[in-house]
Amino acid sequence: MEIAQTTKTELFREIEQLSSPYLLELQNFIRYLKFKQTDKAATSIDRMALPPENDPILGLIGIIDVAPFSENLDDMLYGAV
Incomplete structure (x- = not known):
């Protein structure tokens, strides 16, 4: 659990240094990762349909x-x- 918190803290520091266009790009990437994470579970179920x-x-x-x-x-x- 401590590793995850350390990683989050490091990410926050890195994010604070980004300019606005890159923040939007990062936000899109995070949304993609979340979609990919939920889609992966759905895909394994769909294969058995x-x-x-x-x-x-x-x-x-x-x-x-x-x-x-x-x-x-x-x-x-x-x-x-």
């Missing part, structure tokens, strides 16, 4: 060995139009 049995790509594994692969790929992925 599609069950393997419903994944169209997994259904195509092995099809490249059978002709004609390229002619049927779109129909298999997106359905016949």
Whole structure:
């Protein structure tokens, strides 16, 4: 916990020396880091959203060995139009 407080104190000192345009840039960067931190948790959950049995790509594994692969790929992925 003491390391975090020391780091914060050092950051405050550094921030005090920045001019206004760089303060805005720093603020944007901090917002990006916060977004990235929350998005990382959401991304790991989203990866599990599609069950393997419903994944169209997994259904195509092995099809490249059978002709004609390229002619049927779109129909298999997106359905016949």
